[in-house]
Amino acid sequence: MQYESVIGLEIHVELLTESKMFCGCAVSFGEESNTLVCPVCLGHPGSLPVINQKAIEYTIRIGHALNCDIAEFTQFHRKNYFYPDMPKNYQISQYDLPLCLNGFVDLEIEGYTRRVGITRVHIEEDTGKLVHMGESGRIHGADYSLVDFNRAGTPLAEIVTEPDIRSPEEARVFLQKLKSILEHLEVSDCNMEEGSLRCDANVSIRKIGTMEFGVKAELKNMNSFKFLAKGLECEIKRQEEILEDGGTVIQETRHYDSVHNITSSLRSKEEAHDYRYFPEPDLVPLEPDSGWVENIRLNLPELPDARLNRFMDKYNLSRYDAAILTSSKSVGDFFEECAKDYQNTKTVANWIMGDFTAKLNSANLEIDECAVTPKHLIDLLKLIDNGTISGKIAKSIFDEVFETGKLPRVIVEEKGLTQISNEEEIIKIIDMVLEENASIVEDIRQGKDKAFGFLVGQVMKLTKGRANPALVNQILRDKLK
């Protein structure tokens, strides 16, 4: 039986404001535990919240960028539940009157476009953070847990999509694009490892051709693109097996264990009435000034779609290349910085998309977190262009730049890696190689041309890869005639 998956995402993004959502405490990651706190974010009785205007502005920015309507009248609600990282026993959130509504994001998937509806974007406050002490790092199997309230009260925008996503790959592309949009808006650092961008994925399956949705499961905290797609695949398979066995899927919240590639039940799903939502009595409803809202729209920065088109026009790149280069703000910025000083933008693009990205992935670094800057890359490309080094040597120099942050030309000096383009010098080495490989030379003369590459390889080996390969080929050919 053929099934189709139906996926909707809920994304939490910590806003990069200086202070918290309802108090003046600083927002900062990695400070000593429980140093960024006050009576408001610790939920002391009698303390009163005050709305952070910047957080509202950032959320409106997000709303505009996701093609939403911005509400003229919006309100905060209390969402009541107990958890040790939330001393008030309620979270100030939004319920039926969110700040932004009814938007969409268009995804370019290979061969088609998918429009994903944005149900809403609302604003709330983050909770504190539990640190589970023990080997697992999770609450299960922990010896004890500690709580850090530095994060409590950090402004959090929650973005909810319609169930318009149809595959794990589409979910991955959506999250990638959303992240890039948020980065370009400069409203969050979107660091998934530090938890400033967190994604919950709702997924159900239905028989192809049917309209009605199946019962969904919610996968909590899918905090990398890879795990989002893998976790969804794994959960879809589980649901298919249940239906194939004649069972029924139950609505629940599940955890994806990426090590064992299984999902397991965390809890049955809460219903809205479990939270006893009611209007936050300590805050008046918010009616954003329409002129202000419009002004925020007019001042939106360039977003990834526009940037992609500009990259194609201005730098003469294919849609494919431009899409990769604009899929994260820092990569786009790196590329443009190089393009200022270097004409052959396709070469820059190839370097960034090829070896460089592979290195970043294996080191688990973003492009702006590593030792290679645009200055390093351009220096390297210019050394290739003026014949100082070969393309092959350039790769090993790049590896060293990546490790040390030294400028390529400094590495070339230090290691004497300058390319040998002096004909006499190359002829000397070739003569040596020919002498040592008399039988192979004979083979080639008999027409076994395959062995030619072996001789080239010997010359490169003796020169430690420094011989100009074009010259080596040409001289060898002449000699073997």
Ligand code: ADP
């Ligand atoms: P709940 O009431 O359980 O919170 P919502 O209707 O608010 O559910 O939707 C929460 C998220 O789940 C949204 O992203 C939505 O797109 C998605 N969703 C809703 N129904 C389904 C379904 N049947 N299958 C997959 N995702 C769904």
Ligand code: ZN
């Ligand atoms: Zn505070």
Ligand code: MG
């Ligand atoms: Mg809901």
